[in-house]
Amino acid sequence: MSIDNLEFDVTEMGQIRIAPEVIEIIAGLAATEVRGIAGMSGSVAGGIAELLGRKNLGKGVKVEVGEKQCAVDLSVVMEFGIKIQEVAHEVQTNVKRAIENMTGLEVVEVNVHVLGVTFKTEEKEEEAVTHRLR
Secondary structure: OOHHHOEEEEEOOEEEEEOHHHHHHHHHHHHHOOOOEEEEOOOHHHHHHHHOOOOOOOOOEEEEEOOOEEEEEEEEEEEOOOOHHHHHHHHHHHHHHHHHHHHOOEEEEEEEEEEEEEOHHHHHHHHHHHHHHO
16 A cells, blocks of 8 residues: 555656545446446445435445555446346446546456346336425
8 A cells, every 4th residue: 555545656746646535436437427337335424425415426436545556346236127247347347447547547456246226117206206296
């Protein structure tokens, strides 16, 4: 691990540091861009923060950062009816590409943990109820 658990690079002008939370956000956004991902699954604290209006963009993401490499664990919820293996592979590819392009770190692994499946009919029913209440 690097100093203060931050990624850094030294240039002639000084140091460049990337906090692990930044990498978590990049990974979370890259994962949710993939079709078939319904969302990220996080901790109870993250869910409470969202209820209070503070969206946690690193929700469901854990990273280990070294000086030149990182590893990512993602906890996701997928849509019912998709091919889980194909979507998970696409998530791995998209997350790896996004982190490497944006930070210059080498991503040595992206582990995808599927913790749930959502059904679109339930979402539509919940939206209909919400709209009726307004």
